[in-house]
Amino acid sequence: MRWARIETADGPRYGIVEGDSIATVEGSPFDGHAPTGERVALDAARFLPPVVPPTFYAAGLNYPEHAVAAANKRGEVPSLPETADIGYRAVNALTGHRQPIVIPADATERVQYEAELVAVIGRTARNIREDEVRGHLLGYTIGNDVSERHWQAHDRTLWRAKNTDSFAPMGPWIDTEFDPAGTETIVRLNGEETIRFATDSMIFSVETFIARMSRYLTLAPGDVVWMGTEGAGPNMKHGDLCEIEIAGLGTLSNPVIREGM
Amino acid sequence: MRWARIETADGPRYGIVEGDSIATVEGSPFDGHAPTGERVALDAARFLPPVVPPTFYAAGLNYPEHAVAAANKRGEVPSLPETADIGYRAVNALTGHRQPIVIPADATERVQYEAELVAVIGRTARNIREDEVRGHLLGYTIGNDVSERHWQAHDRTLWRAKNTDSFAPMGPWIDTEFDPAGTETIVRLNGEETIRFATDSMIFSVETFIARMSRYLTLAPGDVVWMGTEGAGPNMKHGDLCEIEIAGLGTLSNPVIREGM
Numbered sequence: 314m315r316w317a318r319i320e321t322a323d324g325p326r327y328g329i330v331e332g333d334s335i336a337t338v339e340g341s342p343f344d345g346h347a348p349t350g351e352r353v354a355l356d357a358a359r360f361l362p363p364v365v366p367p368t369f370y371a372a373g374l375n376y377p378e379h380a381v382a383a384a385n386k387r388g389e390v391p392s393l394p395e396t397a398d399i400g401y402r403a404v405n406a407l408t409g410h411r412q413p414i415v416i417p418a419d420a421t422e423r424v425q426y427e428a429e430l431v432a433v434i435g436r437t438a439r440n441i442r443e444d445e446v447r448g449h450l451l452g453y454t455i456g457n458d459v460s461e462r463h464w465q466a467h468d469r470t471l472w473r474a475k476n477t478d479s480f481a482p483m484g485p486w487i488d489t490e491f492d493p494a495g496t497e498t499i500v501r502l503n504g505e506e507t508i509r510f511a512t513d514s515m516i517f518s519v520e521t522f523i524a525r526m527s528r529y530l531t532l533a534p535g536d537v538v539w540m541g542t543e544g545a546g547p548n549m550k551h552g553d554l555c556e557i558e559i560a561g562l563g564t565l566s567n568p569v570i571r572e573g574m
Numbered sequence: 575m576r577w578a579r580i581e582t583a584d585g586p587r588y589g590i591v592e593g594d595s596i597a598t599v600e601g602s603p604f605d606g607h608a609p610t611g612e613r614v615a616l617d618a619a620r621f622l623p624p625v626v627p628p629t630f631y632a633a634g635l636n637y638p639e640h641a642v643a644a645a646n647k648r649g650e651v652p653s654l655p656e657t658a659d660i661g662y663r664a665v666n667a668l669t670g671h672r673q674p675i676v677i678p679a680d681a682t683e684r685v686q687y688e689a690e691l692v693a694v695i696g697r698t699a700r701n702i703r704e705d706e707v708r709g710h711l712l713g714y715t716i717g718n719d720v721s722e723r724h725w726q727a728h729d730r731t732l733w734r735a736k737n738t739d740s741f742a743p744m745g746p747w748i749d750t751e752f753d754p755a756g757t758e759t760i761v762r763l764n765g766e767e768t769i770r771f772a773t774d775s776m777i778f779s780v781e782t783f784i785a786r787m788s789r790y791l792t793l794a795p796g797d798v799v800w801m802g803t804e805g806a807g808p809n810m811k812h813g814d815l816c817e818i819e820i821a822g823l824g825t826l827s828n829p830v831i832r833e834g835m
Contacts, residue, residue, distance in 0.1 A: 367626075368664045373731070398730040401662045403629045405791045417790055439739075469659040470634070473790040478700075529678055529734040530666045 315563075316342045316452070317486040318409075320359040321351075328353065330486055342451055342487070343435065343534040360410035362483045363454050364433060366537045369402045369481075371429075371458065372522060375515050375541025379427075382545040386466070397517040397525050402458070402539065403476040410484035410565055414555070417477060418572040420461045424549050427458035427542035428500045428557040430512050432519045433487050438532040443520040449532070450519075452489035455557050455565040456539045457482040459549075482567045483537070491562045493519070501556040502547065510543040512559055576824075577603045577713070578747040579670075581620040582612075589614065591747055603712055603748070604696065604795040621671035623744045624715050625694060627798045630663045630742075632690075632719065633783060636776050636802025640688075643806040647727070658778040658786050663719070663800065664737040671745035671826055675816070678738060679833040681722045685810050688719035688803035689761045689818040691773050693780045694748050699793040704781040710793070711780075713750035716818050716826040717800045718743040720810075743828045744798070752823045754780070762817040763808065771804040773820055 315330035319337070326349070327342060328335035335353045340346035343364075374380040374394050384391035408414070416424050435451030458475060459482070465474035475481075496512045522538060549555055551571040558564040576591035580598070587610070588603060589596035596614045601607035604625075635641040635655050645652035669675070677685050696712030719736060720743070726735035736742075757773045783799060810816055812832040819825040 365628075368666055370664075394730055396729070399733045400731045401664060401733075403631075403662060403791070405629055405794065468657070469655060470661045472660045472662075472787070477790045478792055526733070529738045530664070531739055533666065 314489045315486040316363060316489070317358065317484075318361045318363045319353060320361055321353065325361055330355070360412070360484050362407040362409050363485075363487045364535045364537060365404055365407065366535050367533045368536050369404055369407075370526070370536065371400050371402045371539040372397070372517070372541040373400045375517060376510070376543035377514070377516060379541065379543050379545065380516070386462075393516055397522045399522060399526055399538070402481055405478055406476045406481035408479045408482050408567070410482070410567070412482065412567060413479065414457075414459055414482060414549070414567050414569045415479045416551070416569065416571040417473075421463040422548050422550070423462040425460055425462060425546040426500060426502075426549060426555050426557070427460060427546065428498050428508070429456040429458055429542050430493055430498065430519075430540045430559060431456045431483060432523065432538045432540065434532045434534055434536040434538070436534060438523065438527045441524055441527045443524040446520040446523045449523070451534075452487045453491045453493065453562060454483060454487045454537075455485075455559050455562060456537075457555065457557055457565060457567060458539060458542065482565055484565050485563050488562050493559075496560045496562070498543070499558045499560070500546065501558070502549065503554055507547060508544045514543065515540060575750045576747040577624060577750070578619065578745075579622045579624045580614060581622055582614065586622055591616070621673070621745050623668040623670050624746075624748045625796045625798060626665055626668065627796050628794045629797050630665055631787070631797065632661045632663045632800040633658070633778070633802040634661045636778060637771070637804035638775070638777060640802065640804050640806065641777070647723075654777055658783045660783060660787055660799070663742055666739055667737045667742035669740045669743050669828070671743070671828070673743065673828060674740065675718075675720055675743060675810070675828050675830045676740045677812070677830065677832040678734075682724040683809050683811070684723035686721055686723060686807040687761060687763075687810060687816050687818070688721060688807065689759050689769070690717040690719055690803050691754055691759065691801045691820060692717045692744060693784065693799045693801065695793045695795055695797040695799070697795060699784065699788045702785055702788045704785040707781040707784045710784070712795075713748045714752045714754065714823060715744060715748045716746075716820050716823060717798075718816065718818055718826060718828060719800060719803065743826055745826050746824050749823050754820075757821045757823070759804070760819045760821070761807065762819070763810065764815055768808060769805045775804065776801060
């Protein structure tokens with residue numbers, strides 16, 4: 314089942330994707346729902362982030378080539394993370410499928426995508442084992458961890474490098490049956506493929522991260538865990554279209570604009 | 575006016591502190607409220623965090639002696655932050671006035687308080703000037719940024735050092751008229767004063783932080799900005815009581831327990 318969240322005349326609504334339309338519901342996949350009887354064509358839908366998480370977790374460095382590239386940029390000897398230490402992003406940065414990524418006027422040219430698998434928590438999780446993690450997920454979606462590399466290197470935190478409004482597109486939907494094993498993540502910039510990698514070639518798996526997190530903290534329904542990205546992307550500029558496909562899950566597509574252009 | 579949030583037989587409720595009781599309301603200070611006609615004695619109230627923020631911001635290093643002490647601990651030459659770069663904490667860590675700080679069984683002895691002024695956003699803020707910030711605040715409360723120093727120094731992120739469940743007590747209430755200018759922050763551990771500092775001796779003011787943040791991101795009603803702490807605290811252990819007073823605002827009081835004791 315695929316859960317989208319869209320803007321309607323009655324406000325934000327969850328809906329189930331069926332063929333080329335979305336059957337909207339009252340309620341949510343997290344705490345019960347009933348059909349409204351209304352349908353919205355996929356083509357006409359205004360997609361919202363499929364969930365606004367209570368806490369927005371992000372793995373950061375979690376694929377080998379990306380970790381090495383990041384260390385090289387900092388002039389450091391590459392070393393892979395030794396433990397699954399989760400990081401954070403902020404909900405103000407979220408935007409939906411097809412909504413624009415808006416680059417601030419004073420950002421440098423070095424604004425880049427990061428294609429990420431996103432795990433969505435479905436049931437409260439505290440002190441769970443790795444083999445119990447899948448049973449606590451609602452499913453998976455796709456994230457684009459847009460990053461301004463100058464701010465990322467020079468600010469004391471990632472506040473505007475990665476959390477500027479619109480720098481966290483997420484969607485198009487949450488797929489409740491998706492399994493990342495054996496799938497590929499593909500990025501296309503203006504229709505041209507720029508990277509392709511094995512979605513499951515992570516340093517630490519979804520299960521490893523979430524079981525470890527749950528030893529110290531309570532994961533809540535709707536929390537999201539962005540799993541990191543591979544490689545290093547080209548710059549994105551005003552007028553570009555960035556598409557992230559995870560095969561079998563969907564494609565998250567966002568145009569890029571620069572303020573004042 | 576002082577807004578508390580408490581657990582009642584009808585679930586979480588906001589209420590207005592009047593003398594030695596809380597007059598509960600339906601709704602919230604952010605989007606309208608009506609009195610329920612019921613009152614709860616302050617002594618009997620079960621306090622919740624006065625707000626669960628959409629985004630939980632934290633200034634980190636923002637007082638001169640704390641910044642120097644932190645640099646010394648890392649063996650670095652002390653240098654004060656040159657720009658107001660905001661950081662983040664996570665809502666799972668929040669707990670209320672009088673609720674216990676629970677130290678995980680495998681934490682070291684080096685668990686310490688950090689007494690902080692907290693600004694609470696009342697109205698959506700984007701691209702506002704410093705002189706417009708106060709008009710976008712609902713008011714102020716108090717936070718205790720509990721920190722496990724070994725994890726803080728050795729993990730790649732602050733995930734369990736500062737975001738373990740219960741490591742972010744906040745309260746007791748939001749004061750809508752409080753002005754930090756000229757006030758003192760005082761911490762007492764087991765009744766004994768351990769530090770006292772000028773609340774407004776921050777490196778960057780509330781106004782500087784929030785105006786700068788609003789150039790890149792939208793602050794939402796209920797967002798909180800923890801403003802950092804001064805000095806370096808002693809360790810807290812099982813059985814301790816940590817009280818943080820900001821004169822004119824209130825006292826946030828939390829017992830400390832260690833898992834398995």
